[in-house]
Amino acid sequence: MPDLEDHLAQIPHAAAIGMTLVSRAANSCVVRVPYAEHLVGDPDTGVIHGGVITALLDNASGIAVRAEPDAAGEERSMATLDLRIDYMRPAQPREDLFAEAHCYRMTSNVAFVRAIAYHGDRNDPIASSVATFMLGTPSTPRP
């Protein structure tokens, strides 16, 4: 299994919002973003911006795919095709965010991932998402 903690630390935006890996298993992971003032979306309420939840769900979903190495044992190169998020209840101020992602199907080209975002209780989610990823995408910049 590739070193996912290392992988996460090397993602500048993940580091910028304080994202860390809490746990991982085959095809799934839990990721955390601690509450921080610069992540607030509405200063009247102190609630974290929805965009942070998007970044968290996107990144957690990607890590759930990476939890399995490809045939050559290399880190997978991949790209998000789409991400759909339902916001079910408002986030609470001054509470850390968690996301649990599960890659429930992987074909040779595409990975399918479900994820939820929550504070303390994963049975009371803030948001849920479904994402698909294209695998084996080019790992050099497009011209």
Added chain:
Amino acid sequence: MKILAELRAQGRAQDMQALVDHLPYARFLGIRIDRKGNEVTTVLPFSDHLVGNTRLRALHGGVIGAFLEITSIVQLLFDTSCERLPKTIDISIDYLRSGRPVETYGRAIVTRHGRRVANVRTEIWQEERSAPVAAAHGHYLLTPA
């Protein structure tokens, strides 16, 4: 939201730059507003803390999602008078190209505006408007002023 009422009271209800300057996360991303008459474009200058893939120096998928969402909400607030920030009910994002390390622009269209819910379509692009980096459609809960 206090800022919305304040801007309205000052006759600056459409000053979207003042609005994004007031949102810590939008400031952290570095979002600016370019307004020409009744057309609003959001601008996201490139910065290293927005990168999601260091090998490609590509923008993070979450940054792209957040920029799409903020662009949608800015357009909603520009078009209509709201008591509070519109709340995202759902957003569906298509990632079309990797976001290169250059400036990114966003435009949104409110496709349907009901009393409580609005439907918004949004696109972001870089050098080439006809080659969007990502597109989104979403539903937003409104609290009319």
